[in-house]
Amino acid sequence: MTVETIATLRDLCDYVGCDHPSGLSRRMYKDTECGASLSFRLARGDSGLHSVWYHSGDAGRLDLTGTETLLGFSIQTIVEGSEVTIDSDEFIVPVDAKRVDDFIADMEAAAAAIFAEANGEDRND
Numbered sequence: 001m002t003v004e005t006i007a008t009l010r011d012l013c014d015y016v017g018c019d020h021p022s023g024l025s026r027r028m029y030k031d032t033e034c035g036a037s038l039s040f041r042l043a044r045g046d047s048g049l050h051s052v053w054y055h056s057g058d059a060g061r062l063d064l065t066g067t068e069t070l071l072g073f074s075i076q077t078i079v080e081g082s083e084v085t086i087d088s089d090e091f092i093v094p095v096d097a098k099r100v101d102d103f104i105a106d107m108e109a110a111a112a113a114i115f116a117e118a119n120g121e122d123r124n125d
Contacts, residue, residue: 007094009070012040015097021064025056028075032104034086034111036077041090043069075103079111082118086110 003015013019016027016038028038037056042064044050051071054061076087086107091100 003097005094006073006091006097006100007070009040009042009064009068010066011093012070012073013066015100021054021066021068022061024061029056032077033108034077034079034115036075036104036107038073038075040073041071043071075100075107077107077111079114079118082114084114084118086114 003011006012006015009021013021013024016024017031018024018027021040024040025037029035039053039055041051041053044052052060054064070093072090072092074088074090076085078085088103088107091103
C-alpha cells in the first residue's frame with residue numbers, strides 16, 4: 001500500500017510497513033541504511049491540550065491500538081563512530097509522504113558522509 005499523506009497513526013504504520021505502532025522504530029531501523037529511529041506524539045485526553053511522546057523501546061507502545069490520535073512524529077539517527085545525530089523537525093500531521101521520503105533520503109546521504117569522515121571508510125564497502 002502506498003501512502004501519499006500521513007494523517008493518522010494507522011497511516012504512519014502503513015507508510016513504515018508495520019502492523020502495530022510498537023513496530024515503527026524497528027521497521028525504520030531495518031529499512032534505513034543508517035539505522036534511524038522514529039518517535040511519535042499522540043494526543044492524551046479528550047481536551048487535545050496534552051500529548052505524550054513515544055520513543056524507541058518505550059513499553060507503552062505495546063498498549064497502543066493504532067487508533068489513537070497522532071499529532072506528529074520525528075525521525076532521527078546517530079552516526080556510528082561519531083557523536084553526531086541527525087534529527088528531523090517534528091512532522092506535524094497531516095504531512096505529505098513525499099516530504100518524509102525527501103528527509104529520509106537527505107538523512108541517509110548526510111549520515112553516509114559523516115560516517116565516512118568519522119571512520120575513514122565508505123559505509124557501503
